[in-house]
Amino acid sequence: MERTLILIKPDGLARGLVGQILARIEAKGYAIDALSLRTATADELAAHYAEHEGKPFYQPLVEFMSEGPIVSIIASGQGVIPGFRALAGATDPTAAAPGTIRGDLGRDWGEQVQKNLVHGSDSVESAEREIGIWFPA
Ligand code: RTP
Numbered sequence: 001m002e003r004t005l006i007l008i009k010p011d012g013l014a015r016g017l018v019g020q021i022l023a024r025i026e027a028k029g030y031a032i033d034a035l036s037l038r039t040a041t042a043d044e045l046a047a048h049y050a051e052h053e054g055k056p057f058y059q060p061l062v063e064f065m066s067e068g069p070i071v072s073i074i075a076s077g078q079g080v081i082p083g084f085r086a087l088a089g090a091t092d093p094t095a096a097a098p099g100t101i102r103g104d105l106g107r108d109w110g111e112q113v114q115k116n117l118v119h120g121s122d123s124v125e126s127a128e129r130e131i132g133i134w135f136p137a
C-alpha cells in the first residue's frame with residue numbers, strides 16, 4: 001500500500017490545529033498508521049531538508065521547524081502521496097486554494113519563511129527516505 005510521511009509543523013501545534021488537520025486526513029479516507037509528537041533534533045531536520053541546503057530559506061526554515069514540537073505521521077492509501085499534497089495546497093498559503101489545509105488555515109505572517117502548517121512527501125522515494133528519518137526502525 002502506498003504510504004507517505006506527513007508532518008504537522010510547529011505552527012500547526014502553536015495554533016491548535018492538530019485536530020482539524022488530522023480530521024481532514026481521516027475524512028479524505030487515508031489511514032493513519034503511525035503518529036508521534038516531539039521536537040525534532042538538528043540532525044533530523046538536516047536530513048529531512050537536505051535537498052534545500054544552501055537555499056536562502058534553509059536557515060529560517062530549520063529555525064522555524066525547531067521552534068516547538070512536531071507531529072509526524074505515516075498515512076497510507078491508494079494515491080496518498082499526490083492526494084495529501086493536493087489536500088495540503090500550494091506551498092505559499094496566500095496562493096493556496098480555499099478548501100486546502102494551507103488555503104483554509106494558513107496565511108502570510110510577514111516572516112522570512114513560509115509557515116505553512118504541514119509537510120507531505122513528494123514521491124515514493126522521498127516518502128521512504130523521510131519515514132526512515134522520522135520513524136527509525
Ligand atoms: P513541504 O516540503 O513542507 O511539504 O513543502 P513543499 O514541498 O510545498 O515546499 P518545498 O519547496 O519543499 O519547501 C520546503 C518548506 O520550506 C519553506 N519555504 N519557505 N521562500 C520561502 O519563504 C519558503 N520557501 C520554502 C516552506 O515551509 C516549505 O514547505
Ligand code: MG
Binds near residue numbers: 122
Ligand atoms: Mg517539499
